[in-house]
Amino acid sequence: MKILIQNIKELLQVRETPVAKVSGAEMAVLPKIDHAFLLIENDRIADFGPMADCPSSEDCELIDATGKTVLPTWCDSHTHIVYAGNREQEFVDRINGLSYEEIASRGGGILNSAKKLQETSEEDLYNQSKVRLEEVMRQGTGAVEIKSGYGLTVEAELKMLRVIKRLSENYPIAIKATFLGAHAFPSEYKENHEGYINLIINEMLPAIARENLAQYVDAFLETGYFSVAETERIIEAGKQHGLIPKIHVNQFTAINGIEACVKHGALSVDHLEIVTDEDIAVLKDSTTMPVALPSCSYFISIPYTPARKMLQAGLPLALASDFNPGTTPSGNMNFVVATACIKMKMTPEEAINAATINGAYAMGISDTHGSITKGKKANIIITQPLTSYYQLPYAFGSNLIDQVLIEGQFIQ
Ligand SMILES: N=CN[C@@H](CCC(=O)O)C(=O)O
Numbered sequence: 585m586k587i588l589i590q591n592i593k594e595l596l597q598v599r600e601t602p603v604a605k606v607s608g609a610e611m612a613v614l615p616k617i618d619h620a621f622l623l624i625e626n627d628r629i630a631d632f633g634p635m636a637d638c639p640s641s642e643d644c645e646l647i648d649a650t651g652k653t654v655l656p657t658w659c660d661s662h663t664h665i666v667y668a669g670n671r672e673q674e675f676v677d678r679i680n681g682l683s684y685e686e687i688a689s690r691g692g693g694i695l696n697s698a699k700k701l702q703e704t705s706e707e708d709l710y711n712q713s714k715v716r717l718e719e720v721m722r723q724g725t726g727a728v729e730i731k732s733g734y735g736l737t738v739e740a741e742l743k744m745l746r747v748i749k750r751l752s753e754n755y756p757i758a759i760k761a762t763f764l765g766a767h768a769f770p771s772e773y774k775e776n777h778e779g780y781i782n783l784i785i786n787e788m789l790p791a792i793a794r795e796n797l798a799q800y801v802d803a804f805l806e807t808g809y810f811s812v813a814e815t816e817r818i819i820e821a822g823k824q825h826g827l828i829p830k831i832h833v834n835q836f837t838a839i840n841g842i843e844a845c846v847k848h849g850a851l852s853v854d855h856l857e858i859v860t861d862e863d864i865a866v867l868k869d870s871t872t873m874p875v876a877l878p879s880c881s882y883f884i885s886i887p888y889t890p891a892r893k894m895l896q897a898g899l900p901l902a903l904a905s906d907f908n909p910g911t912t913p914s915g916n917m918n919f920v921v922a923t924a925c926i927k928m929k930m931t932p933e934e935a936i937n938a939a940t941i942n943g944a945y946a947m948g949i950s951d952t953h954g955s956i957t958k959g960k961k962a963n964i965i966i967t968q969p970l971t972s973y974y975q976l977p978y979a980f981g982s983n984l985i986d987q988v989l990i991e992g993q994f995i996q
């Protein structure tokens with residue numbers, strides 16, 4: 585099966601020579617070809633270039649992209665798409681003056697979602713989650729990481745991870761699974777952290793490894809949640825089962841968590857609404873990808889990740905949605921890219937790099953996703969006719985996507 589897209593006004597994120605990620609000043613460069621073609625064979629990118637070099641269209645399904653922009657689909661490296669019910673009431677409580685921390689300390693927040701999820705059957709959880717997955721695919725996401733962490737019991741964490749596995753078997757989108765048993769201490773372990781950490785290490789992790797349900801391990805390293813020392817124990821135990829750390833850190837406070845994550849070779853450190861000069865120094869020259877989640881900052885009114893300062897220091901940055909019921913009930917990566925430009929002062933080029941190739945790196949798939957490169961997965965967004973790709977973040981409330989292809993299949 586061959587698809588030939590012709591007369592593309594702008595073909596973005598073209599990388600003849602593959603790169604794993606882009607950092608600092610490199611992020612301001614988004615390589616593109618004007619008046620281009622793109623050839624897809626089965627699930628892969630077979631060829632691309634200027635229209636002057638366009639191959640014959642024999643045997644191909646033809647798409648005319650006159651006036652349109654074509655770019656790789658978004659790589660959303662941080663989500664919690666599998667959850668039960670919602671937290672609309674907490675949304676209204678916050679409007680009426682309560683903070684995220686106050687709601688959590690009253691037994692709301694993550695524990696509220698965990699109670700709902702424990703009471704929901706695996707089948708129902710799958711059906712609720714697939715609606716969200718289908719929505720983000722239509723919005724141009726072509727690869728997604730999904731975390732557990734609303735189970736908080738052996739049985740419920742396994743239920744979440746089995747749902748993630750089933751989604752990955754039933755949809756063309758690449759899905760990476762992360763075990764986040766260390767998302768919050770269940771109330772019965774509030775005064776017995778040791779007991780819950782032992783449950784994670786001695787029961788949850790071995791059961792997950794037996795069923796091969798996760799590739800990554802995460803923890804909410806934050807004041808009032810998991811300390812640096814507790815997180816390090818979980819990272820070490822996860823590694824024993826082959827899981828690579830990707831850690832929630834510096835959302836509300838900076839407690840030297842980033843240093844610990846880098847020391848343990850974390851693939852990514854995520855949130856980073858609060859970042860110190862020491863954190864930046866530690867990330868510099870590491871292989872750990874910092875990940876910003878601007879929709880979370882927007883929704884719960886907390887600071888935005890200081891992108892300019894980080895890029896100026898030469899760091900890379902990825903953007904992800906954080907789709908979850910508490911802090912970010914949206915997986916729309918178009919909004920993420922626009923918000924990064926509008927609120928974090930990232931240029932469109934930087935934001936698109938952050939949401940494609942760097943997002944792919946932050947989920948360990950930049951050899952197959954995140955750029956227009958021969959041999960990579962045919963994951964493509966075709967936009968409506970645009971004056972230029974600047975319109976994508978500029979017209980932040982409009983749906984400018986015409987068609988999405990994931991692994992060579994049209995999504996709709
Ligand atoms: N901060 C930790 N975890 C999630 C939100 C958890 C929740 O409130 O349900 C996040 O990434 O924002």
Ligand SMILES: [Zn+2]
Binds near residue numbers: 662663664832906908
């Ligand atoms: Zn998160």
